[in-house]
Amino acid sequence: GQQLNQSPQSMFIQEGEDVSMNCTSSSIFNTWLWYKQDPGEGPVLLIALYKAGELTSNGRLTAQFGITRKDSFLNISASIPSDVGIYFCAGQFDFGNEKLTFGTGTRLTIIP
Amino acid sequence: EAGVTQFPSHSVIEKGQTVTLRCDPISGHDNLYWYRRVMGKEIKFLLHFVKESKQDESGMPNNRFLAERTGGTYSTLKVQPAELEDSGVYFCASSPLAGTTYEQYFGPGTRLTVT
Numbered sequence: 322g323q324q325l326n327q328s329p330q331s332m333f334i335q336e337g338e339d340v341s342m343n344c345t346s347s348s349i350f351n352t353w354l355w356y357k358q359d360p361g362e363g364p365v366l367l368i369a370l371y372k373a374g375e376l377t378s379n380g381r382l383t384a385q386f387g388i389t390r391k392d393s394f395l396n397i398s399a400s401i402p403s404d405v406g407i408y409f410c411a412g413q414f415d416f417g418n419e420k421l422t423f424g425t426g427t428r429l430t431i432i433p
Numbered sequence: 434e435a436g437v438t439q440f441p442s443h444s445v446i447e448k449g450q451t452v453t454l455r456c457d458p459i460s461g462h463d464n465l466y467w468y469r470r471v472m473g474k475e476i477k478f479l480l481h482f483v484k485e486s487k488q489d490e491s492g493m494p495n496n497r498f499l500a501e502r503t504g505g506t507y508s509t510l511k512v513q514p515a516e517l518e519d520s521g522v523y524f525c526a527s528s529p530l531a532g533t534t535y536e537q538y539f540g541p542g543t544r545l546t547v548t
Contacts, residue, residue, distance in 0.1 A: 363439075420466065
């Protein structure tokens with residue numbers, strides 16, 4: 322099956338630092354999505370990307386859909402305590418094949 | 434607008450027992466998905482309903498898993514008999530049929546522990 326390699330697996334940063342994480346795939350996706358999961362909650366959609374090369378921002382978050390359609394990255398600027406959690410990338414093919422293929426997640430911890 | 438809800442939030446059962454998980458999607462969402470995250474691994478797709486019909490059940494592990502969505506509203510996922518490897522968090526997600534179909538909204542999950 323499809324595999325998404327997400328890195329890094331975990332990050333330990335100080336408040337105020339910028340964060341960068343990425344996903345690479347062995348297959349082409351037509352949509353990339355980034356989710357965040359807090360403990361005891363389900364994944365919450367952060368950003369959705371629909372076109373190769375697209376760069377989209379949502380507040381302090383910026384994500385890009387790679388030109389090859391096989392990768393995506395997520396940046397978080399000026400991290401704050403509520404950014405703590407697990408971030409997942411997910412790829413999707415198209416209408417009629419809408420299941421999401423998830424990356425393994427990046428656990429973000431902010432060191433006080 | 435109420436989000437996706439799932440019941441129960443936690444379930445602890447013994448190997449060989451039966452468990453039924455329930456998902457109520459966002460009102461009006463015809464697409465309903467089940468996913469599972471086994472400890473430490475990625476979230477994996479199980480199946481996809483469009484209204485009451487199974488669109489894609491390629492992720493269902495085996496025939497011990499049965500999903501239904503009678504009437505096209507809420508869905509149930511039954512595991513019978515449960516095995517140790519079924520432990521994990523089961524997520525449900527929904528999305529509307531028309532418009533931006535790619536954005537799936539997730540419920541809080543049901544944590545299943547099989548002992």
